[in-house]
Amino acid sequence: MSLDGHFESLTRWRDELSELRRVVLSCGLSEARKWRQPCYMDQERNILILGSMKRHCVVSFLKGSLLSDPEGRLIQPGERSQSVRYLAFTSLEEVKAGEVKLRSLIQQAVELERAGQKVALRSSEEPLAPELQQALEEDHELREAFSALTPGRQRAYNIQISQAKQSATRVKRIAQHRARILEGRGLNDCVCGRTKRPPRCDGSHRELYEG
DSSP states (O other), rough: OOOOOHHHOSSSSSHHHHHHHHHHHHOEEEEEEEOOOOOEEEEEEEEEEEOOOOSOOOEETTTTTSSSSSSOOOOOTTTTTOOOOOEEOOSHHHHTTTTHHHHHHHHHHHHHHHHOOOOOOSSSOOOOOOOHHHHHHHOEEEEEEHHHHHOOOHHHHHHHHOOSHHHHHHHHHHHHHHHHTTTOOOOOOOOOOOOSSBBBSSSTTTTGGGO
């Protein structure tokens, strides 16, 4: 599925992301829209995501922690991020200068994915609920989506699931949240699209549910 319209509509980092897209597609990856972002796959397995931030645009490798990066170019999104690592770019010239490095990392990522390499999602401070850990190990799509969430969103889901006293309730909560996680949304993210203070809902859409 082509995402031409997505890139043409960008108001921030359009040239840089369009060039990154060209490089990624030339490496043989296919593209689709997942978690509200352009996602690139090899043999239908998710490899990386292109994204835009305030200060830079990024190429986020979903299993970036497994990649060899002797130059230290890959950035960890947060202290609790166990899987995702990204490359940051602030200009078109920087994208072109980093093309060789990007191609090398993509090749690595594809080879690791084809070899079935996995990132063990663990946290010494806040271990994942056993039921959540099992679900992530058994559900490839859920694991990739959960890994793509920010550390704060991952923690919120884990806490909410872990608070259930019964294992059956924890399993039920995972099932209830699955679609939301696959969409790249956090537990408290507004889904109405009308909130004035994303990602949390500020009640600006309350009239939808009243009267």
